[in-house]
Amino acid sequence: MKTTHRLGQSALEVGPIAYGLWRFVGNDVKAARTRIETALDAGMTLIDVAAVYGLDWGGTEFGESETLLGKVFADAPALRKRTVLATKFGIIPGVPYDCSAAAVVRSCEESLARLQTGTIDVLQVHRPDVLTHPAELGQALTKLRTQGKIREVGVSNYSARQTLLLQQFLDFPLATLQPEFSALNVEAAFDGVLDFAMSRTMTPLAWSPLAGGKLADGVSSADPAARRVAAKLDELAKAYGTTRVAIALAFVMRHPSNPIPIVGTQNPERIAAANDALRVNLSRADWYALVVAAQGKPLP
Numbered sequence: 001m002k003t004t005h006r007l008g009q010s011a012l013e014v015g016p017i018a019y020g021l022w023r024f025v026g027n028d029v030k031a032a033r034t035r036i037e038t039a040l041d042a043g044m045t046l047i048d049v050a051a052v053y054g055l056d057w058g059g060t061e062f063g064e065s066e067t068l069l070g071k072v073f074a075d076a077p078a079l080r081k082r083t084v085l086a087t088k089f090g091i092i093p094g095v096p097y098d099c100s101a102a103a104v105v106r107s108c109e110e111s112l113a114r115l116q117t118g119t120i121d122v123l124q125v126h127r128p129d130v131l132t133h134p135a136e137l138g139q140a141l142t143k144l145r146t147q148g149k150i151r152e153v154g155v156s157n158y159s160a161r162q163t164l165l166l167q168q169f170l171d172f173p174l175a176t177l178q179p180e181f182s183a184l185n186v187e188a189a190f191d192g193v194l195d196f197a198m199s200r201t202m203t204p205l206a207w208s209p210l211a212g213g214k215l216a217d218g219v220s221s222a223d224p225a226a227r228r229v230a231a232k233l234d235e236l237a238k239a240y241g242t243t244r245v246a247i248a249l250a251f252v253m254r255h256p257s258n259p260i261p262i263v264g265t266q267n268p269e270r271i272a273a274a275n276d277a278l279r280v281n282l283s284r285a286d287w288y289a290l291v292v293a294a295q296g297k298p299l300p
C-alpha cells in the first residue's frame with residue numbers, strides 16, 4: 001500500500017485517504033476544528049470541499065462548508081499549512097451548472113475569501129457544464145493558475161472523453177479526477193475513467209467510498225445491491241479480521257490507478273478508524289467477488 005501519493009504530475013504530496021466536507025455544516029468551530037485536526041493527525045492531508053457544500057445537509061447559506069473551514073483555519077493557521085486544500089466550482093442551485101469564464105473567476109475569488117486563504121491547492125470543476133466550450137474554461141483556469149490563486153486543477157464527474165477535451169485546452173497537466181467509486185458503485189473501473197487517469201498520470205479521488213453510508217458498519221440499506229455488497233463485505237471483514245468499512249475502503253484503494261478514497265464521516269473516532277483499511281491487502285478474488293455482488297450477476 002502506498003503511504004503517500006503525488007497528485008498527478010504535480011509537486012503536491014498527500015496521504016492515501018482524504019477527508020471530505022460535504023456534510024460539514026453548522027456554527028460549532030471547535031467541533032469542526034476537532035474533525036480537521038483528527039483527519040490531519042491521521043495522515044488525511046487532502047481536505048476536499050466545494051463552493052456549494054453545506055446546502056444539502058441543512059446549511060442555510062451558499063458556501064457554508066467553506067466558511068466553516070475558513071473559520072477553522074483562522075482559529076488555527078497551522079492547520080492550513082498542513083492541508084492540501086481542494087475545492088470545487090460550477091454548481092449553482094437553480095442554474096444548475098456554470099463554468100463560463102466569468103463564473104469560474106467569481107467562484108474562485110469567493111472561495112478564497114470564505115476559506116480565508118491566499119491560494120487553493122487544487123481547484124476542481126465540480127460537474128461538466130456542457131454549455132461552456134472547454135477552450136473558455138481552459139483559458140480561465142490557466143489565468144487563475146498563472147495569477148497564483150490556484151496551484152493545480154482537477155475535474156469531477158467528468159467522463160474520460162470530457163477530461164481529455166479539457167486537457168487539450170490547458171498547457172499544464174490536470175492533477176486529479178473525482179468519480180464516484182465504491183464497492184457498490186464500481187462503474188469508474190469499467191467505463192474508462194480510472195483507465196484514463198492511469199494513461200495521463202492523474203490521481204483519482206473517489207467520492208462516497210462507503211456509498212454515502214450504505215456500506216457503513218451495521219447499516220442495512222433498503223437497496224438490494226447495497227445489501228448484497230454489505231453481506232459480502234461482512235464475510236470478508238470476518239476473514240481478514242477487520243471491519244466492513246476497512247474492507248470497503250481497501251476495495252477502492254486496490255485499483256491500480258491508486259484511488260484516494262474521500263471519507264465523509266463527521267465522527268472523529270470514525271475518521272481515525274478509516275486508517276484500518278491501510279492494513280488490508282485485499283486479494284484479487286475477493287475484489288472481483290465484491291464486483292459480482294455489486295452487479296448481481298457473474299462476470300463473463
Ligand SMILES: NC(=O)c1ccc[n+]([C@@H]2O[C@H](COP(=O)([O-])OP(=O)(O)OC[C@H]3O[C@@H](n4cnc5c(N)ncnc54)[C@H](OP(=O)(O)O)[C@@H]3O)[C@@H](O)[C@H]2O)c1
Pocket residue numbers: 019020021022023048049126156157178206207208209210211212213214216217245262263264265266267270
Ligand atoms: N464530486 C462530487 O460530486 C461529490 C459527491 C459526493 C461526495 N463527494 C465527496 O466525497 C466525500 C465523501 O462523501 P460521503 O460523505 O458520501 O462519504 P461516505 O464515506 O461514503 O459516507 C459517509 C456517511 O457514512 C456514515 N457512516 C456511518 N458509519 C460510518 C463509519 N463507521 N465510518 C465512516 N462513515 C460512516 C457517515 O455518518 P457519520 O457522519 O454519522 O459517521 C456519513 O453519513 C464528501 O465529503 C465530498 O468531499 C463528492
